[in-house]
Amino acid sequence: MQTTEQKQNNHKRTFNTAEYNFAFLDEGSKREIRRKSLKAVAIPGYQVAFASREMPIGRGWGTGGLQLTLSLLGRQDTLKVIDQGNDDSVNAVSIRRLVEETSGILTTEETAQASIIQSRHRIPEEKLKFDQILVLQVPQPEPLRKVERREERTRIQHAEMDYSAMWLTLYESIVKWGSITLGADYPVMVHERYIMAPSPIPRWDTEKLHQSHHLTLFGAGREKKIYAIPPYTNVQPLEFEDYPFEVESFDGLSCRHCGSMDSFLDEVVDDEAGITIHQCSDTAYCRQQQERIG
Amino acid sequence: MSMNSADLINNAEKEWVWNETPLLKVRGLSKQFGAGCIHCKQPTSDEQEGSRCQYCGSIWACRNLSFDLYPGEILGVVGESGSGKSTLVKCLYFDEETTVGEMSISSYEDKTSNLFEKSAQQKRYIRNHVMGMVYQNPLLGLRMPISSSGNIAEKLFAADHYHVGSIRQRAADLLQKVEIPLARMDEPPKNFSGGMQQRVQISKALANNPPLLLLDEVTTGLDLSVQAKVLDLIRNIQRELRVAMIVVSHDLGVIRMLADRTMVLRQGLIVEQGLTDQILEDPRHPYTQLLVHSLL
Known part of the structure; x- marks a missing residue:
């Protein structure tokens, strides 16, 4: 072998x-x-x-x-x-x-x-x-592709700073769901x-x-x-004056490996135990934290 | 990206003072469709000569149009189809590029500069800050799948308002003004009847309190009772907000009801203009006489 x-x-x-x-x-x-x-x-x-x-x-x-x-x-x-x-x-x-x-x-x-x-x-x-x-x-x-399919149009929109269509999708999201539902990107x-x-x-x-x-x-x-x-x-x-931008919240959660409470956490579902556990998404950072703790 | 929410709401109650300086000045506006050739370099002012070039087939849809519009005034534009009415308002709203001509608006910047020569970015600014447009077809003026309040919001984003609360307040006020029930403010216009869509379009055009509103055949295609409602609404808006309007219609009834002054267009030329009553009671030009006499 x-x-x-x-x-x-x-x-x-x-x-x-x-x-x-x-x-x-x-x-x-x-x-x-x-x-x-x-x-x-x-x-x-x-x-x-x-x-x-x-x-x-x-x-x-x-x-x-x-x-x-x-x-x-x-x-x-x-x-x-x-x-x-x-x-x-x-x-x-x-x-x-x-x-x-x-x-x-x-x-x-x-x-x-x-x-x-x-x-x-x-x-x-x-x-x-x-x-x-x-x-x-x-x-x-x-970024405008979701609201305008044609490249020709989006280029003009960028050139003219015509971003109302983008704001409109954020507004619609607030009207429909009460907050801006975009996650990544x-x-x-x-x-x-x-x-x-x-x-x-x-x-x-x-x-x-x-x-x-x-x-x-x-x-x-x-x-x-x-x-x-x-x-x-x-x-x-992009944010409205009365709907400020918010990052993902991991309140009260910590990494199962390094115990970090201020890093971006991934969810891991343990099917056997039927529970959800969290761990650092950045593996290099997690390893570094573990070494520091010793 | 700053915005003053008090500004947004109070603008409507801005004191209106009679003003002798025209709000909108248009001089020598001409619009040619087609490539043009040496025979049709200049639009002729000859009524006998048609607007179509017999050599290359290009058309001067608007020929050397000059007029003023005063604050709070309604100017009617009548003429048969193909007379250049719609091309005129499309040029004013920058939907079509003007071939030659000058336009200035007294409430914008230095009052005298030719707006047709501005960059695309500045034209967009002017459209969004000092103009409103209502098209005959609501499809052109509205985003059908998006909520009605969103349609109004879009115009407000374009004018740099980014406070959801006050935007919704403004949208509610406007929709109430055009008699759309508040419970339906977040419904998309595609769910609405033609008359309601037209009213949503009017409220969208009014969102930024523009001093100038362009209305292109707004009642065409609506049934009579709805027509009357929309016309009533336009008159009320004019009385309350003192918005200057250009009303384009082929329907003399509409013009009689709304316009203070009227221009009669034929083959891209102004053949007669004056007070609406005067034109309807005592038409001078043979074509106007024909128009008035064919009124049922």
Whole structure:
């Protein structure tokens, strides 16, 4: 029987890295993506179209984020990949391994050690620093798509700051349900100009984008869009004056592993015992808390 | 994103003072449909010459229209179908791009700048802050699947009001004014009859207390008793809120009931204008005479 480690090594040997450019993409592609990223940084919250490449993973599985990551990587970089807070889910592992094999750079599970963090549906609990870049995978970059199907129209709406249709859906939600029922991917106003979809992160994480120290890049591979929130940018969730924005509440709950009471918790249903238990969604953070407690 | 809820409600009671400066000034408005050619570069003012270019088929739907509208006044626009009435109001509301011409509104910014030359963003601002529009077809003016109060709210969001409580208060006031029962304020207009939809559309157009309201064939297609109700409503609104209106209709009865002054359009030209009574009692232009005499 081979250990997992040996299997990985065998795998590495069969993969002919010399056939590929450093970090998989050719330099021309990387340059295009970096140029578009710069434009996105220059216009916070604005969706910049880019020529999304064919990737060795399916569209909709993080190709946008992956292309951003690969275009940003230098040989000194350390990468962390998370999938819904998890470092060791299949998706995260596959993307991490692809990057390792085509670039040979170091990867980590420690948030603080990573220079680039690619994530799906979560922002790490640990506050990111100014020299870190967060790359988020985005399924639907257009926040107005729910209210307007035509791209032609939504572009005009952004250009003219015509956001009344978006506000109208929030209003309707209040009239019907008494509160705004949007959970993940809660629309935000970036730098008092563009309404932006923050990717399907929970409301809990939305506030981490406001005046953050780090750069956040958003990549939508299928929809071919890149957008960004530069450090120290105002990011305000849409809210009415009498219906303020609220994050998920975990009042009185704590993580079953680390006991943390101020992290985003996942629900786990124990069918046998018939009870619901909670645990940190950010596994790296949870492990760190456990080690600190000892 | 700030809003003053007291402002929102009190605006309606703003003191109205008779004002000799026109609220709306339109000069030389022309609108051409089609590419145009060297033969139809300029709209002619010749009544005998049709509005359609015989060489390229382009149509000057509005030809060199100039008029003023004073605060609190109702201006009627009559004419047969194809005379350019609807194109005129669509141009005023920026639904159609004007080919040449100038428009200024005294309550907007520097009073004299040509609003047709503003950017799309500014035009949107003007539409949402100083104008209201009621279309013949409620489908164009309302979002049918969304609640009636939401329809009114949409206009208020566009004018930067973000307080749900006061928005609902305003929506309730407006719907009450147009006699929609409060219990139905959160029902979508698609559940309503044609006359009710039209009344919701009017209340939506009034949401921001615009000084200018454009009404395009609002009673066409409604049965007579409902027509009378809607006309009554419009008169009441004019009396209470002192909103200036442009009422477009092919129906002289409607014009007689509502308009202080009337313009008669034919093939994109103003063929006669003056006090409504005068035009109806003593029409000068042969076409107006024909219109008045064909009134049943």
